[in-house]
Amino acid sequence: xxxxxxxxxxxxxxxxxxxxxxxxxxxxxxxxxxxxxxxxxxxxxxxxxxxxxxxxxxxxxxxxxxxxxxxxxxxxxxxxxxxxxxxxxxxxxxxxxxxxxxxxxxxxxxxxxxxxxxxxxxxxxxxxxxxxxxxxxxxxxxxxxxxxxxxxxxxxxxxxxxxxxxxxxxxxxxxxxxxxxxxxxxxxxxxxxxxxxxxxxxxxxxxxxxxxxxxxxxxxxxxxxxxxxxxxxxxxxxxxxxxxxxxxxxxxxxxxxxxxxxxxxxxxxxxxxxxxxxxxxxxxxxxxxxxxxxxxxxxxxxxxxxxxxxxxxxxxxxxxxxxxxxxxxxxxxxxxxxxxxxxxxxxxxxxxxxxxxxxxxxxxxxxxxxxxxxxxxxxxxxxxxxxxxxxxxxxxxxxxxxxxxxxxxxxxxxxxxxxxxxxxxxxxxxxxxxxxxxxxxxxxxxxxxxxxxxxxxxxxxxxxxxxxxxxxxxxxxxxxxxxxxxxxxxxxxxxxxxxxxxxxxxxxxxxxxxxxxxxxxxxxxxxxxxxxxxxxxxxxxxxxxxxxxxxxxxxxxxxxxxxxxxxxxxxxxxxxxxxxxxxx
Amino acid sequence: xxxxxxxxxxxxxxxxxxxxxxxxxxxxxxxxxxxxxxxxxxxxxxxxxxxxxxxxxxxxxxxxxxxxxxxxxxxxxxxxxxxxxxxxxxxxxxxxxxxxxxxxxxxxxxxxxxxxxxxxxxxxxxxxxxxxxxxxxxxxxxxxxxxxxxxxxxxxxxxxxxxxx
Numbered sequence: 001x002x003x004x005x006x007x008x009x010x011x012x013x014x015x016x017x018x019x020x021x022x023x024x025x026x027x028x029x030x031x032x033x034x035x036x037x038x039x040x041x042x043x044x045x046x047x048x049x050x051x052x053x054x055x056x057x058x059x060x061x062x063x064x065x066x067x068x069x070x071x072x073x074x075x076x077x078x079x080x081x082x083x084x085x086x087x088x089x090x091x092x093x094x095x096x097x098x099x100x101x102x103x104x105x106x107x108x109x110x111x112x113x114x115x116x117x118x119x120x121x122x123x124x125x126x127x128x129x130x131x132x133x134x135x136x137x138x139x140x141x142x143x144x145x146x147x148x149x150x151x152x153x154x155x156x157x158x159x160x161x162x163x164x165x166x167x168x169x170x171x172x173x174x175x176x177x178x179x180x181x182x183x184x185x186x187x188x189x190x191x192x193x194x195x196x197x198x199x200x201x202x203x204x205x206x207x208x209x210x211x212x213x214x215x216x217x218x219x220x221x222x223x224x225x226x227x228x229x230x231x232x233x234x235x236x237x238x239x240x241x242x243x244x245x246x247x248x249x250x251x252x253x254x255x256x257x258x259x260x261x262x263x264x265x266x267x268x269x270x271x272x273x274x275x276x277x278x279x280x281x282x283x284x285x286x287x288x289x290x291x292x293x294x295x296x297x298x299x300x301x302x303x304x305x306x307x308x309x310x311x312x313x314x315x316x317x318x319x320x321x322x323x324x325x326x327x328x329x330x331x332x333x334x335x336x337x338x339x340x341x342x343x344x345x346x347x348x349x350x351x352x353x354x355x356x357x358x359x360x361x362x363x364x365x366x367x368x369x370x371x372x373x374x375x376x377x378x379x380x381x382x383x384x385x386x387x388x389x390x391x392x393x394x395x396x397x398x399x400x401x402x403x404x405x406x407x408x409x410x411x412x413x414x415x416x417x418x419x420x421x422x423x424x425x426x427x428x429x430x431x432x433x434x435x436x437x438x439x440x441x442x443x444x445x446x447x448x449x450x451x452x453x454x455x456x457x458x459x460x461x462x463x464x465x466x467x468x469x470x471x472x473x474x475x476x477x478x479x480x481x482x483x484x485x486x487x488x489x490x491x492x493x494x495x496x497x498x499x500x501x502x503x504x505x506x507x508x509x510x511x512x513x514x515x516x517x518x519x520x521x522x523x524x525x526x527x528x529x530x531x532x533x534x535x536x537x538x539x540x541x542x543x544x545x546x547x548x549x550x551x552x553x554x555x556x557x558x559x560x561x562x563x564x565x566x567x568x569x570x571x572x573x574x575x576x577x578x579x580x581x582x583x584x
Numbered sequence: 585x586x587x588x589x590x591x592x593x594x595x596x597x598x599x600x601x602x603x604x605x606x607x608x609x610x611x612x613x614x615x616x617x618x619x620x621x622x623x624x625x626x627x628x629x630x631x632x633x634x635x636x637x638x639x640x641x642x643x644x645x646x647x648x649x650x651x652x653x654x655x656x657x658x659x660x661x662x663x664x665x666x667x668x669x670x671x672x673x674x675x676x677x678x679x680x681x682x683x684x685x686x687x688x689x690x691x692x693x694x695x696x697x698x699x700x701x702x703x704x705x706x707x708x709x710x711x712x713x714x715x716x717x718x719x720x721x722x723x724x725x726x727x728x729x730x731x732x733x734x735x736x737x738x739x740x741x742x743x744x745x746x747x748x749x
Binding site for chain 2: 157163164169170178180187188576577
């Protein structure tokens with residue numbers, strides 16, 4: 001342990017603790033712009049400078065470990081003047097159109113300017129108006145807002161290992177952009193949106209569909225159906241000042257009904273359906289022994305990542321569509337038929353914790369119903385904005401159920417939103433499908449939690465199934481590389497079933513969730529999903545009466561020909577240069 | 585007609601360079617740390633770094649393409665556009681700048697119809713700026729290939745450029 005003082009407050013911290021964290025312990029928050037609790041410190045912004053008695057110059061608190069006997073001062077006149085000047089210099093070259101910025105009131109630079117007491121902008125930099133990158137269907141990048149803090153680079157290159165973004169050019173021309181400055185839509189970007197939730201300013205945000213959805217809602221000829229992903233119900237409360245991880249399933253349904261959606265349904269229904277399809281697929285692969293391990297396909301960021309960097313694994317991928325797309329295919333077929341609505345008039349909206357879902361819904365093959373299966377995807381943040389615009393406060397809403405016949409769900413569906421959830425849900429049902437008996441203890445603890453790669457061995461009446469769960473593409477890359485090696489060497493892998501989610505923490509940590517996401521928040525949201533699971537009367541997907549009904553009335557049985565046509569998909573090989581589909 | 589022929593000829597020549605690039609890459613296979621060295625060699629071969637070269641280097645050295653592009657756009661030495669047969673460099677060092685080299689540069693850009701860092705369509709000239717060539721006494725100075733020109737006034741520029749085919 002190291003002893004030191006911070007502003008005369010004595011502290012004792014483990015060796016290697018940086019001054020930024022040590023100061024927190026002493027009760028001081030040193031302002032910073034580039035630092036993020038989940039990312040290694042980079043020292044780019046310099047805002048966190050402090051003075052250390054006896055040492056020359058100012059030191060960056062994030063990059064300086066506390067030394068024995070250090071006397072650190074965090075707000076001397078020199079420190080405060082330097083900080084102010086640094087912030088002023090950043091602002092001098094920043095597009096300060098805060099009022100119309102998507103990050104207004106949520107911007108870390110805006111907060112910092114107020115914290116360090118900037119009330120006049122003395123410098124005017126070049127403020128060159130650079131073109132905004134609209135090339136992606138999911139994510140917009142505005143270089144005029146970018147402060148070059150490097151958080152997006154860290155998360156894109158080192159956490160996700162996607163390598164879409166880099167620092168290009170030099171000096172005052174420095175630009176964070178893609179290879180050849182071709183734009184995110186012409187790059188290997190997987191649309192996961194981790195750059196978006198890590199950006200401190202308004203340089204990265206989702207491509208919004210709120211205007212299109214309002215238009216549909218106001219059109220009396222349209223029948224607008226809405227589905228909400230599991231992870232949304234543990235985040236939306238945060239948009240309205242509720243504690244992180246507040247579970248608002250019922251309030252969310254009520255709020256959506258009041259916004260004016262004609263039918264408030266639930267993606268969780270489709271999650272249960274996914275389990276029936278994917279679970280059946282797992283059993284048939286375990287029986288035939290072919291193309292094992294089976295790998296889950298719910299996460300559209302992961303799908304594009306796999307298509308780009310692991311396309312030799314395509315035969316191992318589950319052909320089951322994601323819940324969003326299964327829902328979409330049923331909304332304009334089964335639902336339309338049962339409710340007597342012309343599918344032409346149905347506008348299918350989904351609310352997702354995810355930016356990659358915007359990419360997924362416009363994939364050309366996602367039109368099994370004969371129409372675009374899902375018309376618009378809104379992120380959790382976008383629906384929060386729409387609710388505020390409609391004067392709806394989710395805190396004040398009553399608890400309401402989703403509408404039949406695509407609205408009922410079990411606990412197995414709701415845990416889809418946390419890493420390991422799909423695996424756990426699949427095991428609950430696969431066990432019953434194989435043995436005809438119900439799994440006594442439905443809680444499979446080894447696949448829960450935030451460890452990067454989790455493993456477990458499941459005993460299905462004597463048959464041992466080894467499973468693995470990875471979240472974040474960096475961990476997926478490590479796991480899949482291992483599987484590739486095993487397949488090359490022995491012709492088979494030690495695993496039979498693998499779940500991958502593109503985002504750290506799973507969907508609760510998606511790129512469409514609230515600004516300022518971090519692992520602690522992701523963990524709390526995940527815990528809330530497990531709590532909802534415990535609270536529900538049904539906890540196994542195959543118990544869902546509406547899922548049973550859809551098979552009886554429409555799809556016959558899991559993996560039937562009709563189910564294959566509507567609920568299953570195929571994948572492409574993509575170029576590691578520009579992410580485009582490769583011929584053949 | 586003759587121009588068209590010449591153009592095809594240039595393309596064929598470039599095509600022939602790729603096997604040689606492959607040899608270079610093979611010597612540094614999967615060695616990301618050799619990136620700058622390989623890019624040097626590639627530029628010596630091609631005279632510039634076209635997109636296909638960048639893609640091959642990235643794949644061969646097992647580094648991401650965005651990293652290759654980042655390095656290329658950082659260093660002045662590397663160019664992503666083909667270089668002309670004659671390199672025109674206007675000095676923007678302090679002395680030259682004070683004596684009006686910006687005017688010379690503006691004139692050069694207008695005359696050649698290209699911006700700094702560009703190459704004329706016929707690949708006759710490339711235009712760049714330099715910061716001091718040690719000829720401050722001759723300010724404003726410029727270089728065409730190895731030749732130094734001092735006390736350049738913008739009206740002289742056309743006559744100077746004409747000398748180089």
